[in-house]
Amino acid sequence: MVAYHNTLIDYYNELIDGAKAAEESSVLVLNVWQNTIYKKEDDETDKFTKDDNGKFYENYQDALDVLYNEESFKQGKENILKQQEKVDKLYKKLMNPPEQYEEGFDIAKKLYSAYTDLCLCGTKPSGNINSASSRYTEADNDCGKYIKELRLFIEDIED
Numbered sequence: 158m159v160a161y162h163n164t165l166i167d168y169y170n171e172l173i174d175g176a177k178a179a180e181e182s183s184v185l186v187l188n189v190w191q192n193t194i195y196k197k198e199d200d201e202t203d204k205f206t207k208d209d210n211g212k213f214y215e216n217y218q219d220a221l222d223v224l225y226n227e228e229s230f231k232q233g234k235e236n237i238l239k240q241q242e243k244v245d246k247l248y249k250k251l252m253n254p255p256e257q258y259e260e261g262f263d264i265a266k267k268l269y270s271a272y273t274d275l276c277l278c279g280t281k282p283s284g285n286i287n288s289a290s291s292r293y294t295e296a297d298n299d300c301g302k303y304i305k306e307l308r309l310f311i312e313d314i315e316d
Contacts, residue, residue: 158255162314165261168247169307172272175240176300179272182233182279183293186224190286193220217286234280241276244269261310268307271299 185201192199193206196213205224207213214220224230248269254262274296282289 158257161251161255161258164247164250165258165265165307166311168244168251168265169304169311171240171243171247172268173304175237175244176272176275176304178233178237178240179275179279180297180300182230182237183275183282183297185230186221186279186282187286187290187293189220189224190217190282190289193217194286237276237280241273244272257314261307261314264303264307264310268300268303271296271303275300 188199189202189205191197192202193214194217196206199206205227206220214223225234248265251262251265274292277283278289278293278296282293284292
């Protein structure tokens, strides 16, 4: 039982770290995408949305390609994927919970689904800007909700 509890706490902590990174990546991707389409100047995204002459790319995909090829973005994406592997391994260990942890596993399962969606938003967005933005918002909101629920479950079971 102690081992399961510790694995649940590790899962929670690793997932929070991964969700933060996925959230940051998702926001940057969406901002580059949107700022290119609407030709919006922004200190953070201009290096991706504008060509060498300072003009906005006509095609948002060109801007996203610049972003995806930037070394720090590639490193961030790699870190998200590594973090996701850690979370995957911990999630597998949580399957078949002891009876008193069944509710916690149900929350962890919902959180895992939302987290996986959030990681995809930050590493492999798809669709158009509206659908990608909606998918991100839903995944981010669900992650936040289930992280809070899992934290409360862990706190309650420790009392």
